Amino acid sequence: MLLLITVAVLLGVAATAEAASKTVHIRGKAYSFNHAEIHLVGATIRVREMPGRSAVTDANGDYDLEVPDDATITPYIDPGPGFNEIDLQTFHTRGQNIRNANFQTPADLEYQGLAALLGVELGPDGRPTECVVVTTVSARDVRGVPFDTFVERTPHGVAGATASTVPALPGPTYFNDAVIPDPAQTESSGDGGI
Template identity: 50%
Template sequence: MVEFPKLKTTPRANGSYDLVVPAKAKITPYITFKGYSQVHLQTFTTAGKDLANVNFQTPTVNIAQALGFLLGVPISAAGQPKQCVIVSTFSTKNVRNLNFEGFIGYGAHGIAGATATISPKLPGAVYFNDNVIPDPAQLLSSKDGGVLWKSVPAGTYKITASKPGNKFASFTATCKPGRVVNANPPWGLYQTSGPGS
């Protein structure tokens, strides 16, 4: 936990974990695992209720380096960007309350046709195409639902989403050099109303 460095846990064999955190606090969980890129989640503000399904999507160092090459993002030998990268997914409300097994079993959970905005404003949201590849030519989200910003300066950012007939949650990303912030499902830009996918 970035804000509380002494708060740590080790996941169980199935990847699940529990971690008690302070109430009414800002917390940014992150994960480290040998051979994998370190990933930070969005910054949560706790409000006296449990946060469920706070999952990590963590690529191997090789995959992180390949994605960096594809996007022209300078990557260190440890597989981390030299600046910050923010990633999220426009995800259907249908996966919001599923347990991990149900979430994995659901399959594709993206919302196509959405756009994301970052504040303070930065250029260049990159949407993932139907083949799950970040594609600078893609102007809206695909059924994959992924979106990212590369080479983000240090700072705190609010990310919002829009699509006619839908509403989405927003999230806060706290960027520092070398950090990948992945606000992944069922958190991040999850759908709060609108047709399911």
Template identity: 65%
Template structure:
């Protein structure tokens, strides 16, 4: 576990400092430790207008980028088992947009599209929503979050099918946030934010127009439909558009959310030590959101230690006290990470207990 964490840290550091810049389609030598994010950049409310020459970047990895082709398509290789927030540096006449924060979990992320507003739509939407704009930058003084409660039939299909199935919203849905913020406002069937609406229309659009900096787990529900949650990472000046087919996407009966949508956190290391006060097993967790860490230590099938801790954004080491009766030697630490939507990921880690 320590070796894996060290290699991963070196890779991330090299990319973050610009020492390693990966071409959009590069994979040689790194395929075992990376996945790809791909999608299309197009104009908001004009799905046949593709954005060529836009640069796709990642907030957490500033040395990484890819450029869209004539169809607005891009492919970007990123490290596995880490948080990534893609954003678009668009051509003139369009405006920067962030996607939701993903956590890569061994599978490529497809159809991570950028629904990018032109200057006119950007200004009109800001005016309709009374978004305070910084005069110096032309960006929101705080942050804006947008998503779409999107139908199941636009997920797992090509862009042309996605386009044909527009409007692809699910009417009658509502959203909540953790932590709570003011809003949201729902778009009407004419793709206009309408403060009188109390739930989604067939457009499916949902917006929070004035959001303080922070991380927000957004949950969407309706009496008849389940949706995936998503994580929005807000900083002043950002517009986070968790657009379809990601964001608040519909789940089929019995279907679980895709791994990249949930729990923006991972275990990066474990350790065990003995002191005069007793033995502990440490587990290091890197998290991009509020996360509950539930760690259970077992030896010979018996539970010999447990800790449950709520952590925030950043790197946190959780200590698991080891029961005095537990002998030395091999043990298994099972770590369950849970986000605010109560979605969970679990991983098991071998540790060696020192003598008591």
């Protein structure tokens, strides 16, 4: 009888360990667009595909979100008053943690200004009525580094890059070196913003 109980306990421990290994962590920092020194404290990081999953940013704006492995995950930030909700890219977890999944979140006024400059229609909730993709073409020396190093190496864009989509979408707008969307630019600046 004792042997059966021991085997049952060991199987339970093994099942728990196996279940735990079927998750990965997405980690990063939430900070203000153009103001990396302003960390978004107490913001909630959520997952579009899993409404029950969330993590709250700490005093440094850092978060650690545990999610299932082998799953499609689109993290987004509910930053609280003064900032606008944004989504990160959609990830498919593949057995490894994802680090430096940072939220560069514009304050409401910057968000509205960028939308106006780019001609993005906002709905009654203040969100774009259609999908908007914003990205940065980054230099290699900011890949896989701690956040402080990432900030020290700003601006970290790659000048001269171009973007395209499949299927084709209206042409991209590149940010100039002053970090302003500039429809006259035909390629990225040292800022790297698109």
